[in-house]
Amino acid sequence: GAGVSQSPSNKVTEKGKDVELRCDPISGHTALYWYRQSLGQGLEFLIYFQGNSAPDKSGLPSDRFSAERTGGSVSTLTIQRTQQEDSAVYLCASSLGFTGAPDTQYFGPGTRLTVL
Amino acid sequence: AQSVTQPDIHITVSEGASLELRCNYSYGATPYLFWYVQSPGQGLQLLLKYFSGDTLVQGIKGFEAEFKRSQSSFNLRKPSVHWSDAAEYFCAMKGMNTGFQKLVFGTGTRLLVSP
Numbered sequence: 001g002a003g004v005s006q007s008p009s010n011k012v013t014e015k016g017k018d019v020e021l022r023c024d025p026i027s028g029h030t031a032l033y034w035y036r037q038s039l040g041q042g043l044e045f046l047i048y049f050q051g052n053s054a055p056d057k058s059g060l061p062s063d064r065f066s067a068e069r070t071g072g073s074v075s076t077l078t079i080q081r082t083q084q085e086d087s088a089v090y091l092c093a094s095s096l097g098f099t100g101a102p103d104t105q106y107f108g109p110g111t112r113l114t115v116l
Numbered sequence: 117a118q119s120v121t122q123p124d125i126h127i128t129v130s131e132g133a134s135l136e137l138r139c140n141y142s143y144g145a146t147p148y149l150f151w152y153v154q155s156p157g158q159g160l161q162l163l164l165k166y167f168s169g170d171t172l173v174q175g176i177k178g179f180e181a182e183f184k185r186s187q188s189s190f191n192l193r194k195p196s197v198h199w200s201d202a203a204e205y206f207c208a209m210k211g212m213n214t215g216f217q218k219l220v221f222g223t224g225t226r227l228l229v230s231p
Contacts, residue, residue: 004159031217043206045218059218091159102148102167103210105219107160 002026004108006092012114013082021077021111023092031097032075033105034067038088046090049075050097082115089113118143120209122222129197130230137192137225139207147209149190150219151181155203163205166190177201202229 005024013019025032034046045059049069060066064083069075079086089112093105119142129135141147148167152160164175171183181192190207204226208219 033218035219042223043208043219043221045220048217050217056217093160102165103217104150104162104165106162107152109157109159 004092004094004106006090006108006111008111009109010112010114012116014116015084016081018078018080019082019113021079021090021113023075023077023094023108025073025075025092025094026106029094029096029106030072031095031103031105032069033093033095034075034077035091035093036061036088037091037110041088043091046077079113082113084115087113087115118147118209118211118220120207120220120222122205122207122225124225125223126226126228128228128230131199132196135192135194135197135201135227137205137207137227139190139192139222140188141190141207141209142188143209143211145211146185147211149181149183150208150210151175151179151190151192152206152208153177153203154206154224160206163192197227197229199229199231202227 007022030051032049036044047067048056064080067077089110091110092108095103095105121140150165151163154160163179164173166173166183174180179194204224206224207222
């Protein structure tokens with residue numbers, strides 16, 4: 001079946017501009033995650049959505065970062081007033097989302113963001 | 117604090133030789149453990165996972181990993197490496213408590229395969 005998809009695959013923007021990154025999870029997966037992969041920091045958790053519950057935003061690095069998930073499916077990660085340190089690969093993952101039970105996350109191909 | 121350590125940044129192995137990638141974790145209980153592989157320009161692909169039970173787990177592409185509680189380790193092995201295995205490998209863990217869903221990753225090990 002179809003895996004996690006992300007768009008765009010590459011995004012180049014100028015410092016100070018806003019960007020939106022999109023994630024389409026695997027059908028039927030109720031949990032969705034955003035991670036950031038950068039040279040200096042490795043793979044970092046950003047935010048986690050589970051069904052209709054309030055998201056876990058504990059990994060968002062600043063208030064310039066926000067994310068939403070509409071209709072329990074597609075998610076958009078928005079970065080406002082981008083800075084050069086935001087340059088990274090942004091990875092989205094989804095999982096079945098069984099709480100209290102082992103759960104496996106499946107990753108999309110990522111969006112490479114370059115801030116000039 | 118929860119953490120994952122992959123002590124080897126780079127490893128070079130000859131094609132056909134055996135491979136072992138090291139992974140150690142720090143956690144107050146037995147975590148859920150994963151190995152992912154990332155080829156250049158690609159996302160993360162799950163190789164295998166350990167949740168409970170048999171401590172030797174088999175994965176895709178001929179990989180296996182062994183969970184050793186006494187050493188807090190979850191090393192990845194393959195008996196004979198192929199050139200297509202060249203990639204970056206990430207070990208990850210997740211705590212068992214219900215509300216803790218994020219994966220904590222190691223810094224990765226880049227595998228180079230020589231002819």
